[in-house]
Amino acid sequence: MIKIYRYLIVLLWMIGAAYASTDRTADDRLRNDLLHFARSLAQSHFTGTPVALPASIVLDGNWTVSVTPYLHGGPLGTGTGQSHLLYRAVIDAVGGVLSTSGDRHPDEEAIRDSRLLIAFSRPGTEDNALIEYRGNAEELIGDVVTVRHVDREMIYAKIMAAKAYLLRAMDEKTHGFHKLYTAENGTFDRRVLTTYSSSALYSLLKLNDLERDGNIARLIPLIADFILSMQLREGPYKGAFHYSLSLESGEKDYRFVVGTTSKTIFTLLELYRRTNDIRYLDAARSAADWLLSMRNPDGSVINQVQLENGQPVFDRRYSNLYTGEVLSALSRMYAATSDSRYFEAAQILADNFRKRAERDAYFLTDDYRSPTDAVPTSWGVMSLLDFYKISGNDLYKEVLRRCLGEILKRQKNDPDDMKNYGRIGTGQNTSGNGWINEVTSEVYLTCQKEHWTGCMTYKESMLKMVRWLMQNTYTEANTYFLKAPDKAIGGLIRSYTREEVRTDAVCHGVNGYINLYNSGMEAPVQREKRREDP
Incomplete structure (x- = not known):
């Protein structure tokens, strides 16, 4: 299991039980918080740096999350997580990537230089995905970035x-x-x-x-x-x-x-x-x-x-x-x-x-x-x-x-x-x-x-x-x-x-x-x- 849980710090106390986005700002915030949380988890695996937990991703639901780092046009592996809380599914997905066995086990440099693709969904809703680009989370539809x-x-x-x-x-x-x-x-x-x-x-x-x-x-x-x-x-x-x-x-x-x-x-x-x-x-x-x-x-x-x-x-x-x-x-x-x-x-x-x-x-x-x-x-x-x-x-x-x-x-x-x-x-x-x-x-x-x-x-x-x-x-x-x-x-x-x-x-x-x-x-x-x- 990834060495993460002891470093979680909940900075915001109001936890929403469901996500009901009505504007682009909320959508962008959720994607970016999700990406930065996953990126921080991956970094913490190697450095032990404490990880902040944004309230925006403490969401209830039967979540499935996959995380795939891409480097030089290819995936370094994929980790998948499932949980009733979105952030826990992310933790498990990142852990799955970093625990990949054999020659495909990504090291700190490879993870740092990669771009994270994150897909997340729960029953009854549309699938969502993002790709990391220059430190930001870009919304994906299929394999293209959405233009709004x-x-x-x-x-x-x-x-x-x-x-x-x-x-x-x-x-x-x-x-x-x-x-x-x-x-x-x-x-x-x-x-x-x-x-x-x-x-x-x-x-x-x-x-x-x-x-x-x-x-x-x-x-x-x-x-x-x-x-x-x-x-x-x-x-x-x-x-x-x-x-x-x-x-x-x-x-x-x-x-x-x-x-x-x-x-x-x-x-x-x-x-x-x-x-x-x-x-x-x-x-x-x-x-x-x-x-x-x-x-x-x-x-x-x-x-x-x-x-x-x-x-x-x-x-x-x-x-x-x-x-x-x-x-x-x-x-x-x-x-x-x-x-x-x-x-x-x-x-x-x-x-x-x-x-x-x-x-x-x-x-x-x-x-x-x-x-x-x-x-x-x-x-x-x-x-x-x-x-x-x-x-x-x-x-x-x-x-x-x-x-x-x-x-x-x-x-x-x-x-x-x-x-x-x-x-x-x-x-x-x-x-x-x-x-x-x-x-x-x-x-x-x-x-x-x-x-x-x-x-x-x-x-x-x-x-x-x-x-x-x-x-x-x-x-x-x-x-x-x-x-x-x-x-x-x-x-x-x-x-x-x-x-x-x-x-x-x-x-x-x-x-x-x-x-x-x-x-x-x-x-x-x-x-x-x-x-x-x-």
Whole structure:
């Protein structure tokens, strides 16, 4: 048994028989008192220093407590305690850790340098957990630190963290970008992809607009050259972009996806707008002309062509995402060039979206995704917004707003469910939710610029989405279980179950953050915790 009991000093005499928290201050006090008590117990085991017992943790109930010290990304052991009094369960849990036998027995230095994870619960109440960070107890939901407050300074900090992550996601030799980082083993995949490189460069351009960065300015032409090197210069698929490049073999695949080409057009046009370098406009024209060739007789989109044994295999399933990407690309090309071919092709796709929206009650379905997935509808919103900008036709504005309204109806709005509060529908991925937030921010900016009604509805939804995205981002506080935490920080965690970062999730996240940051924030978003038990 741990050498503790004789050192307990009860400093406060009023002992509560139950915990009934009605405000954040009480919750914070309980967590911090619990952490400091456990930390003092552990120290006292080695030094014999007396331990003070805070009244806040002298709570009655059938408590279960576990204590796990983490050091260098791994646990040193776990101790568990059970008692009708919370503080006694903590004593037993800390004792269990320190009495671990064999090679895993933690010494004083290891305990001192570790971070304590403490879980505590009692029957009939929700489970609670905290992680020690810089001497404070941070509330955990799953393995992420709960975010209950969002303000302008926090958004700026997340923007800077995302920038640093994106620069780490670039292959230094090719200047192309990886798709996936696996946080548990600290590695990127072994390919660089055109679409993720284009998306990353698009975000880096926005980041450099926000705050000039000499390193980004130096890298922009290098990344752009990689992207241009992936474009076909001749042949039947002239203008299309190879999907990816193997870093092991140096070979490009022969898969040509309209989404890759479309999103690359977005970036090429932004490069041309900033530099007036005709190479970028010429590459965008060639890409757009290939998109015009990837259509069925009715004007709908052929998603991709892949060469198998030298023969083309076309994917003709209907996709709202690919259709939306093409519509946005052609709309932006018309805005840049006034070429009527792009407008006419975009008109067909926009009208198709309008008809499908009416048929699907403004929540779009297709052949690719679950009928509950909001991403297909979000691409309808984004692309119709782009087409509205070049057509000036309010019909498309009304359709896109109704579609966005259907998406936002599916937002999780229960502030007592902080794990999910702010995310959209069934989607638990940061890439999808980040994209929907980016789309909402683009609609909001246009809404404000053109003085539509109901703009604040979009901003309120954005703030809730941003809170959820921030919560599901790797930070110093929540990477206690990773061997290489510095490499993950700033990356948006792929999902509740996968410790990975997709580069597009970071791009969408930071684009939405920048749009919100630039729009101004009248007041912080804060959610006070309301519950009867811890």
